[in-house]
Amino acid sequence: MLRRSLLATLPALILPPGLAAAQNRPALPPADAGVVPPQARAPLLARAEAYLNSIGTMRARFLQLAQNGGSAEGTAYISRPGRMRFDYDPPEPLLLVASDNQFLYYDRELKQPSVVPVGATPLGLLLRREIRFAGDVEVLEVTRNAGFLGITLRRRDAPAEGRLSLIFSEEPMELRQWLVVDGQGRQTRVTLSAIETGMRLERGLFTFNDPTFFEQERNR
Template sequence: MNRRLLLTATAGLLAPLVAPLVAPRLASAQGNLDRAAIARVEAYLNGLRTLRARFLQVAQNGASAQGTALISRPGRMRFDYDPPEPLLLVASGGQVLMYDRELRQPTAVPASSTPLGMLLRPEIRLAGDITVTATERSGGFLRVSLHRTGARAEGLLTLALAEQPMELRQWTVLDAQGRETRVTLYEVQTGMTLENRLFDFNDPRFLEGEARR
């Protein structure tokens, strides 16, 4: 995947890194929401503690990259891109860090201002300061679209979950410029122990170790 395309697509997962020129047009489907399905998704996400999976990230122009994803709720997430891509994306301590191993250049933003930050909260409530815009069922999958209430320009996040049994399989981020980035999970495992050091980028030794990789 071309470096510039990868950086653009990954920045789409961190909507504040992209200037909010135009807020995305979101369909208003409030009257047609499946409230029971939303409650199931909310319960599943709150019960999810750790996850390890392979991921495939696809940008709107078709460019793609793969890697390994780790989630340790609450508060921690890591996307380690396969070589030759040098990027690492880590959420910890209320921040999200995008690190380029070749340039040894970190960029950080508050997790609370990113679409993915909604998945890392200690308690996830798909109401109040989160607005659900649509629910849809097709092909054995349930899709739920949401954004931070009053902050549509940060991005629209659509979760896709297998229903039987319920399992997170994909999410799509639509950024403020209408660009879409899709992340699909496969070889999903849950319930394992993940060491905090995998996410602790506030420790200087973390970036030193990544620079040597």
């Protein structure tokens, strides 16, 4: 079943196989182009860290592509630290919300919620209070190509959970895309557009532990 397929692969945000192929794929460079040698990484990593840590809130449109060619679009919200929301456009009835160290998967048609730990997905790295490409975060590769900076990383103590590649435009510095590869090698690519930062986001977008959350969702 389509929904069961998504739930089984939720930690990597893999799309179900029944989604239609994307018609307009983003023209961003591959993450493995222009590898930066380790001795030249430090200033690039520092700049990316500073940019990510400067983000309090973000709203953007997203296009999500699965390895099998399936695609979906919607609106993404980030409120750091700790909160993220993916609202999928119809006809997809899906909602993904991160809050309180949990990731909620909610099917609006079935009215069925499921929860996994935020730490079960590499995307949890983006929700930390302070993002550092050091310590328990291992940088696997840094690339530069055609005005884009790519940083591939994973949790040092959990390599089996997969890896995360972040793609930034350099001028101006802006997060444009991420690629999640799970422990089984399955890939999901999310490309952001119409990016806005610094706006006020209602806390109710993320507080799925509030008893009124699902009632509000039914009225959206």
